[in-house]
Amino acid sequence: MKYLAILLILAAFIQGCYYDKQFLDPSTSCDTAIVTYSGSVSPVLTAFCTGCHSGANAPLGINLDSYTGVKLQVSNGKLLGVVTHSSGFSPMPKNGNKLSDCNIAKIRKWMTAGAPNN
Helix, strand or coil: CHHHHHHHHHHHHHHHHHHHHHHHCCCCCCCCCCCCHHHHHHHHHHHHCCCCCCCCCCHHHCCCCCHHHHHHHHHCCHHHHHHCCCCCCCCCCCCCCCCCHHHHHHHHHHHHCCCCCC
C-alpha cells in the first residue's frame, strides 16, 4: 500500500510537470491582440525550439536563441513552414507534435507585422 501511495504521488508530480509550458498555450483562449518578439514569439521558441537550436552546435547552424537567428529563418521563409509542418519543410519540433494553433497564430501575426525586434 505504501508503494502505491508513493507511485501515485510520483505520477501526480510528473503529470504536473507536463503542464509547465501550459502558460504558453492556454486552452481556453488565444490572445493575439498584442504580439511582440520578446513577449510572444521568443517564449514559444525557447520552450519548443532552443533545446536543440541554440549555441554553436545547433543543427544545420539554425540558431533560434537570438532575434538575429530567428529573423534569418523568417527572412528565408523557413520558420513558418517548419512550425506549421507544411509540405516541403522538415516538421519541427523534430519527432514532436506541431505547435498549437495559438502559438502558430502568434508567430504568423508577428511575421505579418514585419517580424520587428520588440
